[in-house]
Amino acid sequence: MSNSGWETVIGLEVHVQLATKTKIFSGASTTYGAEPNTQACAIDLAMPGTLPVLNKQAVHYAVMFGLAIDAEIGKESAFERKNYFYPDLPKGYQTTQLEKPIVGRGNVEIQMADGRTKNVRIHHAHLEEDAGKSLHEGDFRHGVSGIDLNRAGTPLIEIVSEPDMSNAEEAIAFAKKLHSIVTSIGICDGEMSQGSMRFDVNVSVRRTGTTELGTRTETKNLNSYKFMEEAIAKEVERQIDLIEDGGTVLQETRLYNGDTKVARSMRSKEEANDYRYFPCPDLLPVIVSDETIEELRRNLPELPDARQARFIEQYGLSAYDAAMIGSDAAMAAYFETATKESGNAKLAANWTMGELAARLNSEDLSINKSPVNAEQLGGLVARIADNSISGKMAKEVFEGMWAGEGSADEIIEARGLKQVSDSGALEQMVADVLAANQAMVDDYINTDEAKRKKKLGGFMGKIMQASKGQANPQQVNQILVQKLNELV
Amino acid sequence: MNIERQEIEKLATLARIAIDESTITEVAERLGSVLELVDQLQAADTSSLDGVSSGMQATQRLREDEVTEINQREALQATAPDTEEGLFLVPKVIE
Incomplete structure (x- = not known):
């Protein structure tokens, strides 16, 4: 199938769970993973x-988000009731904001892999409560569902974008940017696997060159970037096929199952626009004073864009490294601590993005749960930077730290991993190996000068073996070449 | 103010209220008279006034973000029709 001749229009609605200790309207705890109910x-x-x-x-968290995206703050906002029946919604309505949301129009700048930037307009963001969870699988009798209401009443902001994105890459860049912003200002823990951020994707297609929007569908509750990408691709293809075959797209809510890769229409909870919104009589207008807004503005933590610029300026990181590390609040903090500890930003960045990130990823751990903390990694980087250990040894030390064997210095000491950089000792080592392998030396001397370089590997292997891997390879190489050339 | 029979049926469905077939006309008339009252209110010229979200001249009080509610699952589930392993059980719902 080809998408040529078609344009895609995407808007997102993003639910962000706020990192409060308690519910939006009650003093019950919001800790994740508690026993049901x-x-x-x-x-x-x-x-x-x-x-x-x-x-x-x-x-306050909602206002902070508004400040972070340079939005108008609703100094007077109000709550409405959105009425529908579902067992995970005990009140029979969701308390939400419609007419007067707390955050008005704002802007989020996204950056694509090729460096291109684009502004995505935010229509508004409003405060609301989350629903509970329905469990359909379990040991229940046939025909019953279990309801856990621990999540009911968890505070959310729903961020509604304008339909400013034109492909999955932009939609994901936008989603990641929001993740970066809300975690950087500390209003959300950003744990996608726990549903802390969930994305509803509105997709429509239109013939290239036309300006009228096509009928859109909404695919709800995607909780990973990968699922978002798959769901968008599938939906775009479905809509184009449908129209090219003479059909029309129905405005509907859809579900995408990331595990089975199946998208389907969802029987609507209520018919469209029949939520019968009305002002919530239990809640009075919410007033946020100018003083409060100014205080929150003053104390707003560093935003991702500013942090990335600072990383380039202060630590000399490349734009790419600064974006990789600076967009993630937890990783940024980790990197800064490791840099402070080691005094070497570039190496600290490489290790944070490389070995550490790969290992966390393979064990599905967030950086906050890393068995190797930033001070420890900094300690390791310091020993690499001062040539105490080679890169290869460093990986061994890292494994030891991961296994809980202590600091880099303790592991280097306990395992006798100190790299030998003493030139006297190294020269002796090289001389010994050359003396013990006269045949190899003769072979080297008899080889054409242009091809001699290839012969060095054999000597290097024997020397490194003799030193139990502890010789500084760069130094050994230098001494070796020098000594062999003296013999030629 | 006329309300169509279909509108009453739809509202009843949305509100999960069973309305006896024989009473639909009466319900339509009564709701119609409520809407007439609303029409009277709508007719008032309020263009010079700011909107109000509440009849009271007050604003929402905010609470501190402190846990005040402890687990009372046992008490709260005592009146539930059916529970299992701490979950409320309901007729199966699949969207």
Whole structure:
């Protein structure tokens, strides 16, 4: 199938769980992974007679997001009820914002792999509560679902973009940028696998050159960039096929199952626009004072763009390295500590993005859960930088630190890994190996000068073996060439 | 104010309320008179006033982000029709 002749238009709605200790309207804990329904109090369960009281921190986090994207802040915002029936929504309505959201129009700049940048407009962002979870698989009797309401009432901001993205790459760059912003300002833990950020993707297609938007579909609840990419590709293809075959796209909500790779239409929870929104009589208008906004602005943590620029300026990182490390708040903090500890930013960056990131990735760990902390990695980098150990030994030391054997220095000491850089000792070592391998030396001398370089490997192997891998390879190479040339 | 029969049926479906076939006309009339009242309110000229979200001249109080509710699952599930392993059980729902 070819997409030529077609343009794709994408808008995103992003649900971000705010990193508050408690629910948006109750004092129940939001800690992830608790026993079912142990963090669902009478308010979350919509028991009669309960009243919501708004969490100040949730309001402040929402305002901080608004400040981070240079948006208008709703100094007076209000809550509405969005009515629908579903077992994971005990009240029969979701308390959300419609007419007066807390964050108005703003902008997010995204950067593509080729360095191209693009502005994505934010329509608004509003505060709302999350629903509980329905569990359909378990040991329940036939025909029953289990409901866990621990998540019910968890504060969310829903960020609604304008349809400013024209392919999956841009949509993912936008999603990653939002992730980077919310984690950098500390309003969300960013744990995608735990549903801390979820993406609804609105997709439509139109013939190239036309300006009218096509009918869009919404694919809900994608919680990884990979699934987003797959879901967009599938939906674009489906819509183009449909129209080219003479059909029309229906405005509908769809689901994409990342495990089975199957997309399907979702029976709508209610018919479109029938949520019968009305102002929530339990909640009064929310006023955010100018003083509060200014205080939050003053204390807003460093944003990813500023941090990346600083990494280039302060540490001399390449733009690519600065983007890789600087876009992730936790990785950025890790890198800065490792750099401080080692005094070598470039090496610290290489190890953070290389060995460490690869290992975390393969064990599916976030950097905050790394068995090797930033001080330890810094300690290792310091020993590489001062030539105490070779790159190869460093990997062994890293493995030791990962296994919990202690600091780099302790492991180097315990395993006798110190690299030999003492030139006297190295010269003796090289001389010994040459003396013991006269045949190889003769072979070297009898080889054409142009081809001699290839013969060096054999000597290097024997010398490194003799030194138990502890000789500084660069130095050995230098001494070896010098000594052999004296013999020619 | 006329409300069509179909609108009443749709509203009843959305609100999960069973309305007896024989009472639909009466319900339509009663809801219609509510809407007439709303029409009267709508007719008032409020162009010179700011909107209000609440009848009270007050603003939302905010609470500190501190855990105040402890686990009361046992008590809260005592009145639930059916539970298992801490979960509320409901007729199967699949979207």
